[in-house]
Each structure stands twice: as C-alpha cells, then as structure tokens.
Amino acid sequence: MKIERKKVSMQVVDHLKQMIKDKKLKPGDKLPSENQLTEMFGVSRTPVREALSVLEASGLIMSRQGGGSVVQTASIDHFLEETQFEFVDSQDILNLLETRIIVETGGARMAAERRTSEDLKIIKKKLEAVRKAYEHNEIGHQEDIAFHTAITEATHNPILLRTMKNMSDLYEKAVKFSLMKNMGILGKRTKVLNEHERLFNALELGDSAEAEKAMYEHLNNAKKKFEQEIGRLP
Structure with a gap:
C-alpha cells in the first residue's frame, strides 16, 4: 500500500x-x-x-x-466537495491563466507608463495587505486579487478593467487554488510575495519593460505550478 x-x-x-x-x-x-x-x-x-x-x-x-x-x-x-477548488475544470483554469498572461502582461506595461502617484499609493496599500496575509499564514486570495485589480485600474483603460471583471468568478477560484497549494510551504509563499514586490518596484520606477517581464514571470510560474498539480508536467 x-x-x-x-x-x-x-x-x-x-x-x-x-x-x-x-x-x-x-x-x-x-x-x-x-x-x-x-x-x-x-x-x-x-x-x-x-x-x-x-x-x-x-x-x-x-x-x-x-x-x-x-x-x-x-x-x-x-x-x-473536498473543497470547491478540486471540482474546477482544469482546462478552464489553464485557459484563464493563458488569458491572464496575455492581458495582464500588457496591462502591467501600460500601468507603469500611465500610473499616477495616487495609483501607486493604492497599489502599495494592496501589496501591504498581501504581505500581511503572508505573515499571518492566510491564503490571501482576496488580497492577491485586489493587488492585481489595482494594477489594472492604473492602466486607466475601462475596457481592460471590464475584461478582468468579466472573468472574476473563475479568476477567484484559480487564485484560491494556486495560493492554497502554497499553504505551509514557506519557500513557495516567499517566492510569490517576492514576485509581487518586484512587480511593484517596476511600477514605482515607471519601468514598463521590467513591469511586463515581472508580470509574465509571475503568471507563468502560476501556470507551471498548476500544470504540475494536474500531472501535465513531470
């Protein structure tokens, strides 16, 4: 056995x-x-x-x-349910992650170029909430979503923001699933937090190329992790 x-x-x-x-x-x-x-x-x-x-x-x-x-x-x-996450269709999650990579990497570049000082304050506040959830050993899915939403809002593109909100239900399930798999694994949780901080630093500097790269690597890591969870990768 x-x-x-x-x-x-x-x-x-x-x-x-x-x-x-x-x-x-x-x-x-x-x-x-x-x-x-x-x-x-x-x-x-x-x-x-x-x-x-x-x-x-x-x-x-x-x-x-x-x-x-x-x-x-x-x-x-x-x-x-064992948990609601286990019954989420895996292909839907992968499709969502691919869509997020396409939409949010360009969004991060745009946010770095267009963000105002007020936008940056909001994004920083959301990042602090992500960090607090990490320190308190909480899943932190709502804080994670709020951080990414604040970046999208900093693009000042209402169509882009509406696109993100239109996939909010599946978006939340995907983020919950991903972050829940990190619970109790300090190295993975620290890595995700560092990715968020790298992204904020690029936005703060107005470095659009670095913001785009940081967002791509962050979301692509989430996609790889999910593929590993469902056994598509060794």
Missing part, C-alpha cells in the same frame, strides 16, 4: 471536516480555540491557523468578531 504524505495543516483540515460530517461539530457550534486544537492534534499553532484559513475559504466555518470560529449552516454543497 502506498503511504500518502500530506502537509500537517491539511491533515488537520481532514480531521475537522470529518468531525463536521460525523456531526461531532454541528452548524452553529463554536470550534475549539487554537490552543485547544494544538493540544487535540499534537501540532504547533501554525498548521492549525493554516487549516482554519482553508476551512473558512471553503465555506465550512466562519470567523467571529472577538475571536473563534463557528461551523457554517449545513449545506449539501459543502459536504459533497
């Missing part, structure tokens, strides 16, 4: 999902605290936080103000 190796955080995810399916945790129930979960599973706090972030992104739990998380109201969709 082949032994499957899984990240610690994903093992915690599996255990908590099973507890929900077995009704040991019911809709509306408050989850044990992070400290209690670390003791329950014999792991450190980092994988527990990563697991809670994944479960929240998949819609199984919801964070409450004042701390703690509760199980969401039962939904057949939640229990049929």
Whole structure:
C-alpha cells in the first residue's frame, strides 16, 4: 500500500471536516480555540491557523468578531466537495491563466507608463495587505486579487478593467487554488510575495519593460505550478 504524505495543516483540515460530517461539530457550534486544537492534534499553532484559513475559504466555518470560529449552516454543497477548488475544470483554469498572461502582461506595461502617484499609493496599500496575509499564514486570495485589480485600474483603460471583471468568478477560484497549494510551504509563499514586490518596484520606477517581464514571470510560474498539480508536467 502506498503511504500518502500530506502537509500537517491539511491533515488537520481532514480531521475537522470529518468531525463536521460525523456531526461531532454541528452548524452553529463554536470550534475549539487554537490552543485547544494544538493540544487535540499534537501540532504547533501554525498548521492549525493554516487549516482554519482553508476551512473558512471553503465555506465550512466562519470567523467571529472577538475571536473563534463557528461551523457554517449545513449545506449539501459543502459536504459533497473536498473543497470547491478540486471540482474546477482544469482546462478552464489553464485557459484563464493563458488569458491572464496575455492581458495582464500588457496591462502591467501600460500601468507603469500611465500610473499616477495616487495609483501607486493604492497599489502599495494592496501589496501591504498581501504581505500581511503572508505573515499571518492566510491564503490571501482576496488580497492577491485586489493587488492585481489595482494594477489594472492604473492602466486607466475601462475596457481592460471590464475584461478582468468579466472573468472574476473563475479568476477567484484559480487564485484560491494556486495560493492554497502554497499553504505551509514557506519557500513557495516567499517566492510569490517576492514576485509581487518586484512587480511593484517596476511600477514605482515607471519601468514598463521590467513591469511586463515581472508580470509574465509571475503568471507563468502560476501556470507551471498548476500544470504540475494536474500531472501535465513531470
């Protein structure tokens, strides 16, 4: 029998999902605290936080103000899916990534040429949110999308912005899938953050060629990673 190796955080995810399916945790129930979960599973706090972030992104739990998380109201969709990402059509994701490479590389060049000082402040603020999500071991898909959207807005091309918004649903699923696969892998998460920072630096300098190159390499790396996940590359 082949032994499957899984990240610690994903093992915690599996255990908590099973507890929900077995009704040991019911809709509306408050989850044990992070400290209690670390003791329950014999792991450190980092994988527990990563697991809670994944479960929240998949819609199984919801964070409450004042701390703690509760199980969401039962939904057949939640229990049929391992996570919503696993049922996304892989060819659709690849098509989207190819489209993003075509659209956003040109968009990055244009943004470097057209961005205003106010645009740059907004992009920097979005980058700081990406960095904060990284530091807190969160998936950070919404922050990632906001960063890329701010760059598109800096092109001051309404048709380009509308094009990005028209594929927003699949766009969000693709970004979630990609970033979720990095959870618990510090090297990959650091690499993605560095790619965002390189892109911002090029925009700040108004270097259109470097901005285009940085965006291409960033998105092409995401495409390669996805192809590896679905077994199209060795």
